[in-house]
Amino acid sequence: MLLVMSAFSRRALVKGGLCSAALISLRAAPAAARELLTEPAKDAVVKRALSAAKAAGASYADVRLVRRRSERVDVRDDAVVAVSSDEEYGVGVRVIADGAWGFAGSPQVTVDNAARVARRAVEVARAHASLRRRPVALAPEPAHVDVWQTPLTKDPFKISLEDKAELLLAMSAAARRGPGSCMFQGHYEGLSEWKLLASSEGSYLEQHLVRVDPGAEVTVLDERLGVVASRKHDLPPRQAGWEYVEGAPLLADARQLVEEAREKLRAPVVTAGPRDLVLDPSNLWLTIHESIGHSTELDRALGFEANFAGTSFATPAQLGTLRIAAPHLTFYADKTTPGGLATAGYDDDGVPGGRWDLVRDGVLVGFQTTREQAAWIGERASRGTSYADSYRSFPFQRMPNVSLAPGARALSLEDLIAATDDGLLVIGDGSWSIDHQRRNFQFGGQLFWEIRHGKKVRMVRDAAYQASTVAFWNACDLIGGPASWRLGGALRDGKGEPAQMNPVSHGTPPVRVRGVAVLATAGAR
Amino acid sequence: MRRGGDVLTATAARRICRLALAEAARLSGASASVTLTSAHGGNTRFAVGEVTQVVDSEEVTLEVAISFGQRRAAASTNQLGAAGVADVVARAARLARLSPPSPDVLPPLGPQRYLASLGAVDAEAARLGAAGRAAAIKQALALAEAAGVVLAGFYQHARLSTSLATSAGLWVHDERTRLACSCSARTRDGDGSGWAGAASHRAAELQPAALASTAIAKAQASARPARLAPGRYSVVLEPAATAALVRFLTESIDARSAHEGSSWLSQRAGGAGGAGSAGGFGGRLGQRVLPESITVASDPADYAADGRAFDAEGVPQAPTTWIDRGVLARMATDRSWAAKSGQPLTGWPEGMRLEGGTATRDQLIRGIDRGLLITRFFYLGLLDPTSLQVTGLTRDGVFLIERGALVGPVQNFRFNHSPVELLARCDGLGATQVVAIDGGRRLRAPLLRSHDFHMTSVSEAV
Incomplete structure (x- = not known):
């Protein structure tokens, strides 16, 4: 399930430096690592939590100190309408006691309270231990002692609020300059996630992740006809510093957004029926997220999410045999994608980030796992996809960056359009919905153009495409090359009960998919 | 703490x-x-x-x-x-x-x-x-x-x-x-x-x-579902299904959105009048927007539905009828919009409900010649705020009704439909229940019968 999202930009390809920057993991010697960021007071808290859990009878324990900060600026037309700065800090202890999981969290980060929280985690585990069929067992993992942080050149929390407001107001002014009324909404959000994870097995990991999300949407209206049209910028959130916001063409694109919205206002409603779709990466990332990303979560596939988000059409029994996509398509999971929102040095089980195939040459070959889950499909090590969104949240399986590998031929979006006789080009993300086994989906978009004889001929509006996952990906016959690959993503992908939010990115080239059902979505007004 | x-x-x-x-x-x-x-x-x-x-x-x-x-x-x-x-x-x-x-x-x-x-x-x-x-x-x-x-x-x-x-x-x-x-x-x-x-x-x-x-x-009753074609069906929605779709309507009673033209409650050109004169759209306050059987209200003392005596800004909440027997009686304003627009300050209510009726599930089913009984919906998404077109899927039990009786389970569907259409064609209401939508925000909603509900494709998901 994707609760809150933001988007992607083909225009906003990040400057080479950031894109090509390898993620820097400061794999220092244990003693040096501890000294780099961690304070002795925090060390005392985590040690006390671990010893208290052990004394209370836990067979395994991990403790996380998590500090989350966010800063947000919202602009509407010529005014800053909201400015906020949120901070949250706390301690969470997860244990296995009598073979059952238990977890407790508290915002009081003191030695005594950490011990209380640890004992509480053991107590709630024991209260439920008789309701386990089998004891929780974790895949082996070496103890890691390390420090990791988001590679960035400009800490966004050190950039003044005035600079952030000024950028949004300048974009608003640029959008609203010129004839006709136009409403502008812009935002900037910066997120900082600092966490220290220590486990009873000896892992001691300190990480600091920084994410930024600039965004804008324009709305134009035709008062005579009483209709409105909106256009959201395709710029996606990114794990990066302020340099990503600075390098994005927000100002340069402002007028174009308005022109596209005006064209949409005048455009006819799409004609429903089967069409060949040419899907830009700014649209396709979300389709990959919902149809491939969620369907290859192992807990979902085995029924652990049945009460909320559902199960999956893909099951472990089909590994190596289920043809999910056409043979030229490979989808991979990657916790190391530069700039990827889910990229990290280690997951919340303390497992280093890696890359592996989920669908290779069209066939299901892998799932996303945690230390608890690896053995469920006969794997000896976790894929490292555990994540908790707060000190008070239970870490569980969350989606890594899941991407579609580019094709071998150097095809561009323009090449795909030129090769299409009668189709629909879809740019940007719009509405989204998929069933509880990730089969039947329906996606909208920001902009739609009819393609005739290899050319974009006119814009249409109020369209969505509807298909079934396996049929859709098997009908994909053209794919862009490496130069056309772009990263999209969302800051808040929801999963679990109570719902937790996971930031995640998806890279993809443009593709063409044959004969997909297109609907007109406007309805009767 | x-x-x-x-x-x-x-x-x-x-x-x-x-x-x-x-x-x-x-x-x-x-x-x-x-x-x-x-x-x-x-x-x-x-x-x-x-x-x-x-x-x-x-x-x-x-x-x-x-x-x-x-x-x-x-x-x-x-x-x-x-x-x-x-x-x-x-x-x-x-x-x-x-x-x-x-x-x-x-x-x-x-x-x-x-x-x-x-x-x-x-x-x-x-x-x-x-x-x-x-x-x-x-x-x-x-x-x-x-x-x-x-x-x-x-x-x-x-x-x-x-x-x-x-x-x-x-x-x-x-x-x-x-x-x-x-x-x-x-x-x-x-x-x-x-x-x-x-x-x-x-x-x-x-x-x-x-x-x-x-x-x-x-689960037992829904096993081995028959295949049914997409199309328009009469439906009986259980409260969880009603709430999932109607929340798009109860959450759109915002006066500012109506003024800006991005709401189904905006006054429009053509059939629903012209755009407002002050650079925006007039609201449809005082107009009939739904049938007489439909009332949407909020009660700060309905604690089960999260009713509370004050909103996030501290604005006092009183029992309020928003849509009164089909007529738009009020639109919600926060302090800023009330000051700017001159409309009465209401605050943003919790404890919302779509009023129910006295019909039992069997009575609602008996009134259907051919239709569907629906347990709940999943993954709803707004397609168009001006018509409240929503897409989503049925889940966890869809049953065919023929000649006033339940016949057996059928597979799931995707729908593209609007809660405005749903309520416009509603001809039967039953008891209400508090529903936590997606596990979160609460709405009290009834068993409901409606017609011409648009199932647009089949979902193979169980």
């Missing part, structure tokens, strides 16, 4: 709010609004017939908004010691000084009179803990084991406090309990699936074993 994780009492909350206001009072020319919330609760997840996640959670949030004239910013923290309080005030003040002046900034609200919220705390719910959850879930799992189906579910409860205080003298404190439980049952072959859920502030209204029984019966 207090040792042991209790929620904040009125006395403790007032002390912290006063501390924050005193910090703000030291800043020349500052006015301040403080919101303090605390929660202590627990939750248990279960799936594949066993418990999979057990959590005990404590949280507090102190949010301080500081204004210097028209410059305003907000900051929050969960660190309630003197240093934490001083830091959050300083952060808000620093950001406020840097913020450009905003026309939307209003002085803080002064003292208000609120309805008393007696009875929002349920003693049994307040006592509930891990052992109580485990005992209830054990019964539910045993029922599933005996029935030979696979059970998954979620049971959560919390005690909560919310306090508001301002430098203009406003003070209000609310405490309550909140619970929710849901169960999904699947046949072992994965061919049938059923669900049941409940939400309330009272523990007695949540019986996990009873919910499990309903889910199990649904």
Whole structure:
């Protein structure tokens, strides 16, 4: 399930430096690592939590100190309408006691309270231990002692609020300059996630992740006809510093957004029926997220999410045999994608980030796992996809960056359009919905153009495409090359009960998919 | 937070709010609004017939908004010691000084009179803990084991406090309990699936074993579904399905969206009149927007549906009818929009409901020649705010109705339909139930019968 999202930009390809920057993991010697960021007071808290859990009878324990900060600026037309700065800090202890999981969290980060929280985690585990069929067992993992942080050149929390407001107001002014009324909404959000994870097995990991999300949407209206049209910028959130916001063409694109919205206002409603779709990466990332990303979560596939988000059409029994996509398509999971929102040095089980195939040459070959889950499909090590969104949240399986590998031929979006006789080009993300086994989906978009004889001929509006996952990906016959690959993503992908939010990115080239059902979505007004 | 994780009492909350206001009072020319919330609760997840996640959670949030004239910013923290309080005030003040002046900034609200919220705390719910959850879930799992189906579910409860205080003298404190439980049952072959859920502030209204029984019966009854073509069907929606679709309507009673033209309640060209004269759209206030059988209201004393005597800005809430027998009686305004538009200030209500009726499920079914009984919907998404077109899917039990009787299970569908169309064609209402939509925001909604519901494609998902 994707609760809150933001988007992607083909225009906003990040400057080479950031894109090509390898993620820097400061794999220092244990003693040096501890000294780099961690304070002795925090060390005392985590040690006390671990010893208290052990004394209370836990067979395994991990403790996380998590500090989350966010800063947000919202602009509407010529005014800053909201400015906020949120901070949250706390301690969470997860244990296995009598073979059952238990977890407790508290915002009081003191030695005594950490011990209380640890004992509480053991107590709630024991209260439920008789309701386990089998004891929780974790895949082996070496103890890691390390420090990791988001590679960035400009800490966004050190950039003044005035600079952030000024950028949004300048974009608003640029959008609203010129004839006709136009409403502008812009935002900037910066997120900082600092966490220290220590486990009873000896892992001691300190990480600091920084994410930024600039965004804008324009709305134009035709008062005579009483209709409105909106256009959201395709710029996606990114794990990066302020340099990503600075390098994005927000100002340069402002007028174009308005022109596209005006064209949409005048455009006819799409004609429903089967069409060949040419899907830009700014649209396709979300389709990959919902149809491939969620369907290859192992807990979902085995029924652990049945009460909320559902199960999956893909099951472990089909590994190596289920043809999910056409043979030229490979989808991979990657916790190391530069700039990827889910990229990290280690997951919340303390497992280093890696890359592996989920669908290779069209066939299901892998799932996303945690230390608890690896053995469920006969794997000896976790894929490292555990994540908790707060000190008070239970870490569980969350989606890594899941991407579609580019094709071998150097095809561009323009090449795909030129090769299409009668189709629909879809740019940007719009509405989204998929069933509880990730089969039947329906996606909208920001902009739609009819393609005739290899050319974009006119814009249409109020369209969505509807298909079934396996049929859709098997009908994909053209794919862009490496130069056309772009990263999209969302800051808040929801999963679990109570719902937790996971930031995640998806890279993809443009593709063409044959004969997909297109609907007109406007309805009767 | 207090040792042991209790929620904040009125006395403790007032002390912290006063501390924050005193910090703000030291800043020349500052006015301040403080919101303090605390929660202590627990939750248990279960799936594949066993418990999979057990959590005990404590949280507090102190949010301080500081204004210097028209410059305003907000900051929050969960660190309630003197240093934490001083830091959050300083952060808000620093950001406020840097913020450009905003026309939307209003002085803080002064003292208000609120309805008393007696009875929002349920003693049994307040006592509930891990052992109580485990005992209830054990019964539910045993029922599933005996029935030979696979059970998954979620049971959560919390005690909560919310306090508001301002430098203009406003003070209000609310405490309550909140619970929710849901169960999904699947046949072992994965061919049938059923669900049941409940939400309330009272523990007695949540019986996990009873919910499990309903889910199990649904799973068994929905196994081996027949295939049915997409098309337009008469439908009987159970309350969870009604709520999932109607929430798009109850959440769109916002006056500002109507003015800006992005609402189904905007006055439009053609059939619904012209655009407003002041650069925006007029609302359809006073007009018939739905049939006479439809009433949408809110009640701050409907604690099961999260009703509360004040909204997030501190605006007092009274029982309010928004759509009165089909006529748009009011649209919701926050302080800023009320000041800007001159419309009456309503605040944003909780405790919303679509009024029900007296029909039983069997009576509603008897009135259908050919149609569908629908348990719930999944993954709804708004397609068009001006028509409230929504897409989504059926889930956990769809049953064919022929000549006034249930015939058997059919597969799931995707729909593209609007709650406005749903209510415009509604000709039967039954008892209401509180529904936690996607596990969160609550709405009281009825069993409902409607016609020409547009199922646009088949979903193979079970």
